[in-house]
Amino acid sequence: MTSIILRTATRYMFPPLLVFSVYVLMRGHNYPGGGFVGGLFAGSAFVLHALAYDVASARRLLRLDPRDIATGGLAIALLSGLPGLLDGGAFMHGIWWDLHLPGFELHLGTPMIFDIGVYFAVFGVLLALVFALGEEG
Amino acid sequence: MLVLLTICFAAALLAPLVHRAFPRRAGTLLAAAPLAVFAWLGAALPEVMHGHPRVEAAPWVEGLGLEAAFRLDGLSMLFALLISGIGALVLLYTQGYFKNHPQQGRFLMVITAFMASMLGVVLADHLLLLFIFWELTSFTSYLLIGFNHERAEARQAALQSLLVTVLGGLFLLAGLILLAQVAGTWRLSGILGQGDALREHALYLPILALVCIGAFTKSAQFPFHFWLPNAMQAPTPASAYLHSSTMVKAGVYLLARLHPALGGTEAWSTLLTAVGATTFLAGALLALGQHVLKRLLAYTTVSALGAMVMLLGIGTTDTLKAMAGFILAHAFYKAALFLVAGGITHETGGETSVDQLGGLRRAMPFTFACALLAGLSMGGFPPFFGFVAKENWLHAIGRHPGLVAATMAGGAAYVLVGLSVGLKPFIGRRPEHLHAHEIPWSMRAGPLVLGLGSLALAFACGPAGHALIGPAASAVAGETLPVHLHLWAGFNPCLAISLATLVLGIGCYAARPLFGRAAGRLAPLVRLGPDAAYRGLLATTLRFAGWQTRMLQTGILRDYIRITVLTAVALVGAAFLHAGGIRGEARLSPLSLRIGLVSVLMVLATFTTILAKSRLRSIMSLGVVGYSMALLFTFHGAPDLAMTQLVIETLTVILMALAFHHLPVFKHGSPARMRAIDAAIAIGVGAAVTVLVLAALHVQTPTEVSDYYLDHSQALAHGRNVVNVIIVDFRGLDTLGEITVMAIAAIGAYALLKLRPGKGDTP
Numbered sequence: 001m002t003s004i005i006l007r008t009a010t011r012y013m014f015p016p017l018l019v020f021s022v023y024v025l026m027r028g029h030n031y032p033g034g035g036f037v038g039g040l041f042a043g044s045a046f047v048l049h050a051l052a053y054d055v056a057s058a059r060r061l062l063r064l065d066p067r068d069i070a071t072g073g074l075a076i077a078l079l080s081g082l083p084g085l086l087d088g089g090a091f092m093h094g095i096w097w098d099l100h101l102p103g104f105e106l107h108l109g110t111p112m113i114f115d116i117g118v119y120f121a122v123f124g125v126l127l128a129l130v131f132a133l134g135e136e137g
Numbered sequence: 138m139l140v141l142l143t144i145c146f147a148a149a150l151l152a153p154l155v156h157r158a159f160p161r162r163a164g165t166l167l168a169a170a171p172l173a174v175f176a177w178l179g180a181a182l183p184e185v186m187h188g189h190p191r192v193e194a195a196p197w198v199e200g201l202g203l204e205a206a207f208r209l210d211g212l213s214m215l216f217a218l219l220i221s222g223i224g225a226l227v228l229l230y231t232q233g234y235f236k237n238h239p240q241q242g243r244f245l246m247v248i249t250a251f252m253a254s255m256l257g258v259v260l261a262d263h264l265l266l267l268f269i270f271w272e273l274t275s276f277t278s279y280l281l282i283g284f285n286h287e288r289a290e291a292r293q294a295a296l297q298s299l300l301v302t303v304l305g306g307l308f309l310l311a312g313l314i315l316l317a318q319v320a321g322t323w324r325l326s327g328i329l330g331q332g333d334a335l336r337e338h339a340l341y342l343p344i345l346a347l348v349c350i351g352a353f354t355k356s357a358q359f360p361f362h363f364w365l366p367n368a369m370q371a372p373t374p375a376s377a378y379l380h381s382s383t384m385v386k387a388g389v390y391l392l393a394r395l396h397p398a399l400g401g402t403e404a405w406s407t408l409l410t411a412v413g414a415t416t417f418l419a420g421a422l423l424a425l426g427q428h429v430l431k432r433l434l435a436y437t438t439v440s441a442l443g444a445m446v447m448l449l450g451i452g453t454t455d456t457l458k459a460m461a462g463f464i465l466a467h468a469f470y471k472a473a474l475f476l477v478a479g480g481i482t483h484e485t486g487g488e489t490s491v492d493q494l495g496g497l498r499r500a501m502p503f504t505f506a507c508a509l510l511a512g513l514s515m516g517g518f519p520p521f522f523g524f525v526a527k528e529n530w531l532h533a534i535g536r537h538p539g540l541v542a543a544t545m546a547g548g549a550a551y552v553l554v555g556l557s558v559g560l561k562p563f564i565g566r567r568p569e570h571l572h573a574h575e576i577p578w579s580m581r582a583g584p585l586v587l588g589l590g591s592l593a594l595a596f597a598c599g600p601a602g603h604a605l606i607g608p609a610a611s612a613v614a615g616e617t618l619p620v621h622l623h624l625w626a627g628f629n630p631c632l633a634i635s636l637a638t639l640v641l642g643i644g645c646y647a648a649r650p651l652f653g654r655a656a657g658r659l660a661p662l663v664r665l666g667p668d669a670a671y672r673g674l675l676a677t678t679l680r681f682a683g684w685q686t687r688m689l690q691t692g693i694l695r696d697y698i699r700i701t702v703l704t705a706v707a708l709v710g711a712a713f714l715h716a717g718g719i720r721g722e723a724r725l726s727p728l729s730l731r732i733g734l735v736s737v738l739m740v741l742a743t744f745t746t747i748l749a750k751s752r753l754r755s756i757m758s759l760g761v762v763g764y765s766m767a768l769l770f771t772f773h774g775a776p777d778l779a780m781t782q783l784v785i786e787t788l789t790v791i792l793m794a795l796a797f798h799h800l801p802v803f804k805h806g807s808p809a810r811m812r813a814i815d816a817a818i819a820i821g822v823g824a825a826v827t828v829l830v831l832a833a834l835h836v837q838t839p840t841e842v843s844d845y846y847l848d849h850s851q852a853l854a855h856g857r858n859v860v861n862v863i864i865v866d867f868r869g870l871d872t873l874g875e876i877t878v879m880a881i882a883a884i885g886a887y888a889l890l891k892l893r894p895g896k897g898d899t900p
Binding site for chain 1: 776777780781784785787788791792795796853854855856857858860861862864865866869870872873876877879880883884886887890891
């Protein structure tokens with residue numbers, strides 16, 4: 001399945017897809033989006049690459065084993081619950097830090113970190129499956 | 138007391154490390170933990186024996202009302218001293234018994250953990266805490282019986298004991314919960330004061346029955362006695378400790394503990410006396426025909442436990458005292474005899490049958506001495522503590538002819554077993570092939586202390602009665618009972634009965650071969666007993682499970698989908714019809730034009746999918762269904778869902794395209810009839826779900842929850858996208874569970890893809 005059109009398109013599509021996935025992740029708290037769909041977008045970028053070239057190439061591009069990424073995502077999600085616990089609340093009790101930057105206010109919190117964990121978990125799981133399927137046959 | 142238990146559990150965790158660092162002295166070092174407990178108990182003894190229990194409580198899980206509450210009174214003291222004292226000796230013994238055994242560390246760990254759990258059972262003052270420790274003893278017992286896990290018999294015996302005791306544990310849990318509900322408190326000390334109210338309560342009988350089933354299974358009472366002799370597959374130190382002197386007495390302890398709350402009624406005394414007496418006699422009878430050392434001892438343990446329950450059931454102040462005395466006597470001689478039996482088997486290269494043993498007195502003089510001390514105490518010979526206990530027992534049951542006859546019969550069996558283990562292996566001619574040597578030092582301490590203890594206690598029976606037995610009996614009775622024990626109580630009817638029992642027992646011992654032959658002939662009958670019932674039940678359960686699994690888990694995707702879809706529709710549909718169906722409150726939501734158009738598109742795409750002549754076309758049409766679904770989400774104001782649906786749909790098409798490689802040539806394989814059934818199910822389910830959804834849309838759902846989320850999303854979670862806030866914050870724990878499940882499912886799918894048979898072994 002080598003198509004010069006697809007390959008060229010992929011080269012232009014790949015970076016925006018990744019950037020867009022992070023954008024979707026970060027805006028998720030206030031607008032449609034979030035870790036789940038963000039992870040899917042990021043995964044799609046690599047799936048596209050795997051389709052246009054091959055799975056081995058996509059794996060090289062990714063460098064990390066997708067299974068490790070999924071595990072890492074789970075770990076991040078799990079660890080994001082600890083600050084609340086240490087702060088005296090329940091596990092996963094949200095902790096927020098308000099940053100007053102010139103011009104606007106930024107709210108950072110453990111739920112954001114949790115969402116980042118979801119992002120990586122979805123990303124890793126998707127790629128682990130797609131790569132495994134693609135390497136068959 | 139919490140500190141003591143922590144020390145013991147910590148010792149259990151450290152045991153493998155200790156064994157690795159000091160392979161030859163691990164048992165000695167670990168024995169420090171029970172010795173510390175023993176010393177602490179000794180220091181607390183003067184206070185406790187004068188009726189001032191030690192109490193401590195710390196909050197644990199306050200939301201559940203769970204406290205780490207402990208209470209040390211006379212009864213707990215007696216048990217805790219036995220557990221920690223014998224525990225220390227058994228740990229020491231283990232060191233010699235498992236010398237150079239690679240798994241010694243594991244054994245030490247489990248048996249120390251058991252010891253800590255057992256201490257927890259007798260010290261706990263909170264019903265749930267007691268139950269937790271109770272289950273821990275069942276669990277550690279399972280690990281100990283199955284210690285030689287390469288042997289199938291050991292595994293079966295371990296499983297049997299686990300199933301029986303844990304099943305009983307479930308009944309016990311139900312009983313304890315009822316008990317706490319009725320009493321209004323989980324604290325034992327609080328419950329014991331409400332005896333009168335409890336006995337009057339309508340739930341008294343259920344509580345009694347449930348608690349008794351729990352206690353009877355644990356303490357191997359008839360008809361649950363069968364697991365205990367089978368549990369002799371455990372290494373001897375475990376048998377000596379768990380299955381004679383401590384764990385199996387947990388049931389007796391529990392019943393004794395609850396005696397002030399539940400005891401004294403007609404039901405109590407009938408149930409306990411009947412079951413206890415049956416067990417007492419059945420155990421003694423079954424023991425007569427045994428020839429394997431440990432099984433001989435096991436059946437008399439069953440019998441002794443029956444005796445304790447029986448004495449508890451009779452429930453007069455005298456029988457309670459007799460029970461406490463018998464517990465002490467039994468723990469000493471039975472543990473000593475088990476340790477001796479283990480020593481004999483250990484040093485003769487694995488000989489277990491009494492009939493094959495003889496003439497070991499020269500080779501094992503020390504063992505002989507200890508064995509004789511314990512064996513005579515078991516038989517109830519003067520001047521041993523077993524004799525004192527039996528005198529006390531006879532005195533307590535008074536002139537009741539049935540009980541006296543039962544005691545004599547049982548007592549004769551004890552004489553037989555005591556002599557068979559304590560005397561028979563050492564006298565007579567030594568068989569040619571039998572070579573033996575004396576047990577090592579570490580294994581001597583246990584039999585020596587316990588054997589000599591059986592003798593010493595008899596001479597110190599006055600103080601022992603005052604310090605241990607009296608307070609224990611008082612705790613059981615719920616009132617202060619003074620205990621005066623005498624080694625020599627003068628000439629009285631009890632002495633005459635006791636001596637007659639001895640004569641009868643010696644006669645039985647002489648006629649031992651006869652019993653063996655009789656047992657051999659009756660063996661087919663025993664096979665019809667509860668053990669067979671257990672096996673039958675287990676086999677039936679497994680067959681049922683197998684049948685059910687084959688029915689539900691066919692491995693055919695079509696069947697899974699059918700079962701899942703039909704079950705879901707049936708359940709939801711039933712609830713819907715129960716609530717009045719479409720004619721009731723619920724009306725169908727009207728359809729707007731655009732939604733109707735999209736729906737028609739979806740139905741058309743579905744038919745294309747089914748009727749497509751090629752796989753690619755089929756998948757593309759399926760994609761149309763998915764995209765239309767995303768469109769519906771957008772119409773209903775769910776952009777998050779729509780976006781996710783779009784990406785998922787795209788990826789699904791790609792995944793399916795990738796999966797092409799692995800699929801056979803495309804064809805409609807199933808016969809027309811099957812397809813007709815599938816179509817009927819699909820159309821039926823589709824119609825049902827459509828009606829349900831439209832009806833659900835029309836119903837104004839209570840909005841409290843939605844309003845809460847809408848109102849608090851910004852304030853509490855700093856987010857305006859409520860969907861996302863719910864996912865990552867309000868219901869974050871659910872999401873955590875979901876992504877975990879997702880990862881596990883991915884691992885499963887990955888394994889299926891990568892590890893297919895015949896595909897080489899590249900991971």
